[in-house]
Amino acid sequence: MKRTIAGMAFSLACLMNLSEAQTINHDKVEMENGKNTGMCVKLPMQPDGIVRLSKIEVHAEYLEEYVKYAIEVGEISLRTEPGVLTMYAVAEKDNACRITILETYASQKAYKSHIASAHFQKYKQETLHMVKALVLSDQTPLNPSNSITNIIK
Amino acid sequence: MKRTIAGMAFSLACLMNLSEAQTINHDKVEMENGKNTGMCVKLPMQPDGIVRLSKIEVHAEYLEEYVKYAIEVGEISLRTEPGVLTMYAVAEKDNACRITILETYASQKAYKSHIASAHFQKYKQETLHMVKALVLSDQTPLNPSNSITNIIK
Numbered sequence: 001m002k003r004t005i006a007g008m009a010f011s012l013a014c015l016m017n018l019s020e021a022q023t024i025n026h027d028k029v030e031m032e033n034g035k036n037t038g039m040c041v042k043l044p045m046q047p048d049g050i051v052r053l054s055k056i057e058v059h060a061e062y063l064e065e066y067v068k069y070a071i072e073v074g075e076i077s078l079r080t081e082p083g084v085l086t087m088y089a090v091a092e093k094d095n096a097c098r099i100t101i102l103e104t105y106a107s108q109k110a111y112k113s114h115i116a117s118a119h120f121q122k123y124k125q126e127t128l129h130m131v132k133a134l135v136l137s138d139q140t141p142l143n144p145s146n147s148i149t150n151i152i153k
Numbered sequence: 154m155k156r157t158i159a160g161m162a163f164s165l166a167c168l169m170n171l172s173e174a175q176t177i178n179h180d181k182v183e184m185e186n187g188k189n190t191g192m193c194v195k196l197p198m199q200p201d202g203i204v205r206l207s208k209i210e211v212h213a214e215y216l217e218e219y220v221k222y223a224i225e226v227g228e229i230s231l232r233t234e235p236g237v238l239t240m241y242a243v244a245e246k247d248n249a250c251r252i253t254i255l256e257t258y259a260s261q262k263a264y265k266s267h268i269a270s271a272h273f274q275k276y277k278q279e280t281l282h283m284v285k286a287l288v289l290s291d292q293t294p295l296n297p298s299n300s301i302t303n304i305i306k
Contacts, residue, residue, distance in 0.1 A: 074296060092290055141243050148255075
């Protein structure tokens with residue numbers, strides 16, 4: 001029952017992030033090895049998709065709090081947004097204030113939908129004063145045959 | 154028949170990279186959505202595993218040649234090494250000479266096996282003069298529930 005309600009909530013959240021032009025069935029959730037991952041079915045990467053390394057430096061006194069917000073926005077985005085294909089965040093072992101996020105969006109439209117979402121706006125506003133530096137560095141994959149799938153367990 | 158020979162070659166390559174303590178059946182290859190990816194079955198991530206961002210700056214005059222070597226070593230490593238979990242390379246859109254590779258190894262042993270391999274040694278020796286700068290930056294994933302799978306199609 002709990003899973004069914006969670007599934008309905010994801011489906012609803014997915015539908016809220018869908019434009020009228022996107023016709024994938026979001027009643028479905030991603031499967032991995034036959035198991036429900038609790039994530040929306042993802043849109044395919046489009047020619048105007050984005051592969052990005054976001055490099056963030058956090059003021060040390062806010063690090064713990066910042067990480068909570070970053071984990072929250074990453075989880076909600078991956079679970080509910082069909083066009084958010086990866087959001088994989090890592091922190092340097094030698095300086096945990098230096099965070100890099102591999103962000104992949106299926107299209108410009110998917111990216112615009114993401115930054116307009118309530119969960120992203122909450123993260124952005126609540127963490128503004130915690131961020132010392134931010135570089136958004138768009139990237140081109142070296143090998144088109146090499147692909148990454150990002151799952152939240 | 155071609156697929157069978159390729160499968161045998163992958164299995165053999167996998168076995169050559171296996172230590173006696175690693176008992177996973179490498180006659181199998183990874184499956185995604187029921188399709189053979191042409192990759193070894195991967196080892197699970199261990200507590201001493203490595204998540205790394207390798208940041209490479211290439212001398213512009215060698216960029217095209219360097220990229221060929223980088224793609225080759227990435228493909229062979231992903232296809233044949235059970236302990237190479239990701240090797241996902243991207244280049245900055247604004248400066249293609251700046252390359253970042255997300256490298257994930259299942260254990261220290263898997264990493265040592267990788268850097269001792271003939272394909273890595275070939276890449277390393279042949280590209281030494283092409284590399285202007287190299288930073289190996291070990292990382293900690295922010296969210297243990299968030300995982301990445303890397304596939305070569």
